[in-house]
Amino acid sequence: MDAGIVFWLVMGAVVIASVMAGNHTQAKKIALIESFIEKGQPIPPGLLEGRKLYDWRGFMVGGIVLLAAGIAMLIFFTALVTWQVTDMQQRFLPSIAAFPLCIGAACLLIARRLKRNE
DSSP states (O other): OOOOHHHHHHHHHHHHHHHHHHHHHHHHHHHHHHHHHHOOOOHHHHHSSOOOOOOHHHHHHHHHHHHHHHHHHHHHHHHHHHHHHGGGGGGGGGGGGHHHHHHHHHHHHHHHHHHHTO
């Protein structure tokens, strides 16, 4: 089977699973609210509120994890290059660590901004 077909099948399965999980969660929430109404109990206010889209704590955790992964990649690839590569033109490998480092720094900046606006 072609790799492209497998990729799109997996992507389609992920999308379908996420939609089904969202619908299942919403149905359970509605069933819980209906059971509170049937029993005559007060509905907790947190149950009626919408989901908070962005929480600064998640960005903070993600940023710290990505920074740690970037530092670990930088150390690993630097050690790998110094042992294995003798050609100076092939010493680009440690620069791969710039991606998680930059994304982690961006997550920390977003967390800082969201915390300030809270």
